[in-house]
Every structure is written in C-alpha cells, then in structure tokens.
Amino acid sequence: MSFAISDWVQGRTKDGELIQGFITSLNERQNIASVYVVQSDxxxxxxxxxxxxxxWLKPQPAARVLDYAEPILDFIELALATRDAEWFAELTERLHEVMEKRERGNASEPVLHNRNRLGQIN
Incomplete structure (x- = not known):
C-alpha cells in the first residue's frame, strides 16, 4: 500500500506500540514512513x-481524528509553532464545536492524558 505525506495512519512501531498520526516524510526505497504521533498507548x-x-501502517480518515479535543489541541500547537493563522482559526473553531458536543453530552470522547507543550503528563 502506498502512502503520501500528510496521510493519516495508524499502526505499530517496531517496539509494538500502537500509534495514530500523520506521515511527515517517506523513504520509498526502504519502505519506511516517518509518522508524527498524536495518540499512542x-x-x-x-x-x-x-x-x-x-x-505496518493502515490508513485512517482525518475526519475521525478531528472529532476529539486532544488531537485538535496538538494541531493548534503545531499551527502556533508554524505561525499559520488561518489553520489556527480553523482548528479553534473545530475545537469549540467538539467542546459544545461534549457539554451537550453528544460526544463519546475517550479519556486521554493531558500533556503540556513538552509532551509531559500533567
């Protein structure tokens, strides 16, 4: 199966860790993808x-990832780091929609660990 940069994927690392994220680079000669991890066990x-x-990867639709607050927060950090104001505005709007669903009780969001900008659990 062939992938492209920015494709959403899920799979396992060589150490058996479950990961979900998006492809940041590809080495087609060695059949290796670099994946930015947004969720993992x-x-x-x-x-x-x-x-x-x-x-070891399979495709994952991006829309599913943007149904949860934690990955959106990760992308907001990335938008801030890259100074992408338009993407930041889109993500902030999506975060508000997800939070409203949660408050109304219409969301079945999994319990995830909170992280700070350094990736450490608070």
Whole structure:
C-alpha cells in the first residue's frame, strides 16, 4: 500500500506500540514512513516522530481524528509553532464545536492524558 505525506495512519512501531498520526516524510526505497504521533498507548511517543515500516501502517480518515479535543489541541500547537493563522482559526473553531458536543453530552470522547507543550503528563 502506498502512502503520501500528510496521510493519516495508524499502526505499530517496531517496539509494538500502537500509534495514530500523520506521515511527515517517506523513504520509498526502504519502505519506511516517518509518522508524527498524536495518540499512542505509549505516552512518551505522543508528540514525537517515529519511523515505521509502511507495511505496518493502515490508513485512517482525518475526519475521525478531528472529532476529539486532544488531537485538535496538538494541531493548534503545531499551527502556533508554524505561525499559520488561518489553520489556527480553523482548528479553534473545530475545537469549540467538539467542546459544545461534549457539554451537550453528544460526544463519546475517550479519556486521554493531558500533556503540556513538552509532551509531559500533567
């Protein structure tokens, strides 16, 4: 299966960690993708980029990721770091929609760990 940069994927690392994120670079010769991790069962991996064999990944629709507050917060940090005001505005609007759903009780968001900008659990 071939992937492109910015594709949303989920899979396992060589250490068996479950990851979800998006592809930041590809090495087609070695069949390796670099994935920016937005969710993982290994908390230290969140917010980092890991190299994974493409065969260990499967596609994941981006819309599903943007249904949860935590990944949106990660993207807001990225938008701030890249000074992308338009993307920041889009993400902030989406975050407000997700939070409104949560307050009305229409969201079934999983319990996730809070992290600060350094990726440490508070």
């Amino acid at each position: 290994h908390d230290a991996a969140v917010g980092t980029t890991v190299s994974v064999l493409s065969g």
